[in-house]
Amino acid sequence: MTRDTILEVRNLSTTFTRAGRALPAVRDVSFTLGRGEVLGLVGESGSGKSVTLRSILGLSRHYGTVSGEVIWKGRDIAPLSERALRTVRGREIAMIFQEPMSSLNPLLTVGLQLTEVLKAHTALNRTERRKRAIEMLDHVGIPSAAARLDDYPHQFSGGMRQRVMIAIALAARPQLLLADEPTTALDVTIQAQILDLILGLAREYDMGVLLVTHDLGVVAQTCDRVAVMYGGRIVEEAPVTSLLSDPRHPYTMGLMRSVPEGVAPRTPLYSVPGTPPALDALPAGCAFAPRCPSASATCTATDPGLNRLAPGRTVACHHPVHMAKGDAA
């Protein structure tokens, strides 16, 4: 499990302002990612997982205030100018989104969008670029790739579009892929194909993947490690097997128990009471306290902060869950 760290995020905070009110979307988030490692960022809507991802590549700073460090291969890329960042974006770190239709340009052919990346980030000449573009489309499983180079995004199905986006993202052979809910809009059958594809390519290129998802099944099937986010903070981090078999944060526990699996059919499901907090009204102390079954006076007064439980395992909770193995889910 010892991999060299390629990405280290330290004390990342991103705050937006709306109608004069501060919306702290990401609050003091720190984590590391090893070469070739797949780290899942899990949480519900508004937990800050997507903003974390976007802040890494400097996509949030135009809309809000970002602080903290993003150490990429030993260098802090957070303060870099747009121009300097361009040598990192797309070339070393690539990103894919949930909605391929809104990330692909509908007016340009898929081939042009692929070769554009290669033109910007590689020294390949025109013929080589075209060749690589065909190779990439072929690699992501698009049938008769050469013939489809001149097709427009609308001529592809949803799953095929997602493949095109992955081909574009990986064309320059990046060392890190930031994937924001890449399969959420797809059917389970296509989701399985796309996840296999991402994992296969990650292994082949020894590429790290930071995967944002809300689906614990996807996490179980793809990630090496997982960080659970709530109210803009990481509340628990652990290797995937430990997290799923032995969750320590009551929120992680609640998330897992809400999944209808191993529950007698048509009986009430466990549900976390209440709703996630609004960003402009985050409670003092632990953000989860108002919904937490084991909250005490300490929880509403002081934020617990991340505590190390074991190597690779941290939890931000005053009263971490201790559960006998086997009664998860």
Add this chain to the structure above:
Amino acid sequence: MSAPVLEIRDLHLAFPLGRSLADLIARRPGRAVRALNGIDLDLRRGETLGIVGESGCGKSTLARAIVRLYRPSAGTVSFNGKDVFAAENRRDRTYNRRVQMMFQDPYSSLNPRMSCGQILTEALRVHKMRPATEIPARVAELLDLVRLPQDAAGKLPHEFSGGQRQRIAIARALAVEPEVLIADELVSALDVSVQAQVVNLLLELQERLGLTILFVAHDLRLVRHVSNRVAVIYLGRIVEIGDSESLFSAPLHPYSQALLSAAPSLDPADRGRGARLEGELPSPLNIPSGCPFHLRCPRATDICRETRPLLRPVAARGEVACHHAEEIALNG
């Protein structure tokens, strides 16, 4: 087994695309998206029937056709024995009242400029459920029923959370005292923790009010949890239907098997297990001959390419439309 509330027989629905220039030159008729291709289905009183399938398989079209949002090209939908598309019944509003639909996206199904109270009042008025003087009390009752606070009546849809908006949608459906609820991806857009709250509410109300539910969703775990029976749809046809537990634990149609095994398991030890389905759903513009699934099926043989299998009872485990179902039931 109780009598069916809804009987659907050989339902077909095609969306014509209009003739393209190429069609005109070739003197062909225009093409059509064949969304439903002969659905036979009974909805039994008091049950929850789950409908699953990939996007584009026709599951939402079926739901919408049942509530008469679309008119089928052929076939019948009978409610308590009466054909709801027959000329004399087409304007029958009691059917609209007794079979209520709830949608996935509350932003487009709730009027953003009407308060929650007005939304419920409108439903009560249109169907003349209560005299005007009793309406406010009934609105209060409905809010209670779906566990929304009383002050919700004065608020607009955007002031609620996603889960609360779906509660309003449920309250509106229940306002007119229906027998059947059609839930089309009712909780799909909600976070898991909130999803559970809404599903629990739905099951509890079903019990209390004796409702029959058609539950359309792509989340297989959720469908398994809420349904008594489940139908798997592929390209506008039912390929397998049966008791929820037996269908999920031992599906017989190769498509059901592939679909169920594609759902990511919560156990990391299951990685790499489960057969992957090759390819994608063929276009409903151009449905393959023979068994519509044969192009993607690992078991396809000559008969599958030539003859379309009919839905038939197999090994007392439900009905399956596959030439090889008996063999699968025997040998797995």
